[in-house]
Amino acid sequence: MTKNYLTEEKFAKLHEVIESHKDMQGPLMPILHEAQHIFGAIPLEVQKTISEKMNVPLAEIYGVVTFYSQFTLEPKGEFLISICLGTACYVRGAQQLIDKVVELTGVGVGKTSLDGKYSLEATRCIGACGLAPVLTVNEDVYGRLVVADIPGIIQKYNG
Amino acid sequence: MSNVSLSINGTQYEVPKELTVLEAARTVGIDIPTLCFLKDINEVGACRVCVVEVEGARALQASCVLPVREGMVINTNNNRVRKARKSTVELLLANHNRECTTCVRSKNCELQSVSEELGIRDIRYSGAKREGSFDDLSPSIIRDSSKCILCGRCVSACKNVQGIGILDFTNRGFETTVGPAFDMSMKDVPCIYCGQCMVVCPVGALSEKPSTQFVWDVLEDKTKHVIVQSAPAVRAALGEEFGYPIGTNVTGKLATALRKLGFDKVFDTNWAADVTIMEEGTELLGRIQNGGVLPMITSCSPGWVRYIEFQYPELLPHLSSCKSPQNMFGALAKSYYAEKHGIDPKDIVVVSVMPCTSKKSEIVRPELEVNGTRDVDISITTRELALMIKEARLEFDKLEEGTFDAFMGDYTGAGVIFGATGGVMEAALRTVADVLSGEDLENVDYVAVRGLEGIKEATVNIGGLDVKIAVAHNTTNAGILLDKIKSGEADYHFIEVMACPGGCVNGGGQPIQPANVRNVIDIRAERAKALYSEDASLSVRKSHKNPEIKKLYDEYLGKPNSHKAHELLHTHYVSREKFPL
Structure with a gap:
């Protein structure tokens, strides 16, 4: 940004x-x-x-x-990618999802891309353990993910 | 004052009701270990090393912040308490950069001491370590957060004592660190380099930027003529590094030690303090008589100068244009001394021994050089000198009593007291009073400006003129005076400000006394006594009566504030941006 x-x-x-x-x-x-x-x-x-x-x-x-976590040092991007690192998501491979998102967007956890498009954050349990591992992009929820799903999801917002 | 009755370790005691449990226990001779606690500076109950068991309370209580209550039943020494203290310190150690053998605070570390006293022989915890940041970019201060134990003493010293607030807690939980905003370097923030953070740090997280090797190198360089000057406050504290009681004056051994280290000339900043009085006193009289900017404020303390440059740049015209004694000495060593002894100033190296860490930044100020040579080349602290003495294997206590070399080594009582708050003011008054009255006044003791009150004010009638003066030590008090000047409330003629609490005797470069000493002894007062008693013992106590100073003016400078004096001994200041990045 x-x-x-x-x-x-x-x-x-x-x-x-x-x-x-x-x-x-x-x-x-x-x-x-x-x-x-x-x-x-x-x-x-x-x-x-x-x-x-x-x-x-x-x-x-x-x-x-x-x-305080409600304050941030830099603005959030247009698309806020939140990956749940609650216990259920974590044991079902959320860390690998994060790694893939970082690789594809070049945005580190807690950071925002230079063009202001993406922010990435690792959240605590968002209460969707049945869908573990879960990530959200703004209001969109994606569940039961594997690493191979990530490029498709990012693609949607790249357009 | 009423008492409460309580039980500590099974014995009943009567103690004043204002005390904390820690104070109460110590009053009756029962010691409780502490770590973050530092009397009057940091009483926050953060580290939990001082926990005690209080009957009726579920958890152990931090005794340093727990007020006594009628009927309290306290246990300071049982298995539960000992184990809790041990675990706390073990956890601190587990997250601490334990390079103790090479640490600057080895053998003078409160974490090391408390660990030893608690009998910790093993650290049961291993795991993640907080990522540390290391900053040695400033000329004065090294910050190594890998050693920080988050006690908060430096935060308190900087924010509450000095009123500046460079350091604070950042982030939360395991990620918590202490440092400047945005983890900036100390060189990019409005730090005045006073070093009060270092002298309260219980560990090696904050230390001075070392310069001793530069000194060793020039001492071996046969092409260099190496001159040393030692500030007034150094003699009042150096002995502490060698086991002398606080407040011992070691002037004679200091001179001998410097000579044995190999300096070509062993001079005294006190001599230059006398020069400062000649220049500053004359400047003050000029301002009073010619309608100059008043009040005039002293400029000896480089931390103070940085403070006003950052915080009140609009008041810079109030600062005396005089260089500090350190730099007056350097400028004269490379001109007056060089000329009289036929030495090329380029071959002279001036080393200063200072109670101060800010002096390291003062010597690199670009305006403090004459004809392309720096006034002072290397500045070391009292602590660094002690280290050099140890490295040289000198047995300090066996050194004979020496004296400083003639030419720039003779000094008066006025020069000596520069090291204590109020000292510069008193020294100046002694000279100004003689000048204004045209007499050789007998009374030289201006006791109103002595002592540790934060701001001292007095009106002194000198030769029919009421001179209104004020003295402030620490920058919080300085700020209060500056606000008064800004609002037009202050009608002083002359103000002395020292950045450090108590003045130079308690400077950031002085020997570090741990909390258990500072809790019972006011080191500022004890060290000041050493200076005032040397002053009282000297036959010449007014700067203008110093025969070497008379000679300096007769043979070289002409008159105080002469053109030549201005060229060598006066300077200017800059308005500084607080956060340049």
Whole structure:
């Protein structure tokens, strides 16, 4: 994903959010929530802005952002590929599915491709153990997979 | 103050109700091991080495953060407690880079000590190790997270004591690390290199960038004339590395040790501190008399200079233009000394021994060179000097009492006290008072600026002029003063700031005292005493009365703040971007 998601309009919004939270107690979490919502991520530039405006050390903000899983450092791609690594999926070969997806998309786990198309994440149990191993692409669910199914699935979204 | 009554290990005690269980136990002579705990700095109950059994509580309790209660029944020493402590430390060790024999903190490591004291002979756990990151790109600090035990002391020292917050916890669970945001290098963040993180680190995760081999190399190079200068605070702490009590002044042995290491000349930064007073005092008088920018703030502490450059660049005109004593010394060694002794400045190597890790970054500042030669070539810490003495197999305690070489080695009491918070202010007042009153004033003790209060303020009437002064140590306190200047609230004439708590005596390059010592001794106060008593013992206690300084001005510089003095002894500062990347 290029940095074009860091637009001036979004920063203007961020400034508004910071302004409106400035005097409340414990303002950092709500501001980070809003920032995640506005930008779809909380990258360095956004953290720097919050750090300067709120006079909170950058390391502290980075610490909070990396602690909570609802915050991300880079935006998710157009297609979010989530591969379940719950016990059932794992014993039925989910790791091999991940390896294949990484090979085909060039995206590491927890990362997003440079063109912003794919994000890949390994999730905990998504409650579809009967379909193990399972992966989802946005809202689409694919179950009982073997490695050979992966190229076909990726193909669908490449178009 | 009321008491509570409680039982520890079967004996009934009365203890003040404000205490924690850890303090209560230690008060009555029962020791409890700790690891993350550091009095006044890090009292967070993170590591769980200090656990005790409390009757009625299901789990073992961290005693360092557990307040005493009436009727408490505590056991600090039974199988359950011992086993829990052992397991905790074993788990830490299992995830620790155990290259102890080559570690910079070998034999002065709190993890090593606690492991030994708990009788750990085997580590029952093996498994994944957290991936470490190693950063030695800054001129001052090495961070090796493979040794970090996540105690949080450095985080507290940087964020709470210094008010900066370069280091913090990142990620969660097993992935947790301590470091700068985005795992940036210490060179790319607004770190002032004060080294307070190092002196509180219980292990070898944070250490100074070593320079001793560079010193050994130049000492063997016959084409080089190698001069050493030693800062005031070094003599107040070096002895600790050789078993002397904290606060022992080892000036004489220090001079002898340096000579035996092979330096061609053994000089003293105190001498340059006296020069600093001449220059800074004159600058202050000039600013007061000519309507210059006030308050003027001292510029001896390179950590402090970095702090204001990063955090308050708009206030840089308040900084004295004086170089630090270290660099004044270097500049004069390569000009005045070189000329008078017929040595080519290019052949002179100036080594400084400093209580400071930020000095390593100061010497490479591009503006601190004259005619293409660096003022100071190599800066080592007090700890590194101790290492060199050990490497040379010198028996420190048997060394005779030596003196510093003449020419740049004579100093006054004013120069000595530079190493303690308030010292530069007091030294400056001694000289400024004489100049303004035109007399040789007898009273030289300005006790209002001594001591460990965070911000000291006073108004001193000198020759009919009320001089308003303030002294701050540690950068949190400095920030408070700077905010006052910004808001126009402060009407001081002169402010002294030292980046480290207590001043240079507690600098980041000083011997590292473990928590069990720091819990009972204020090392800042003890080391400062060593300097104030040397000051009191000297017959000359005002910088302008130093005969070598008089000679320097008569024969070389002319007057303080002369054109030549400006060229050699003054500098400028830069506004720094906090996160350049």
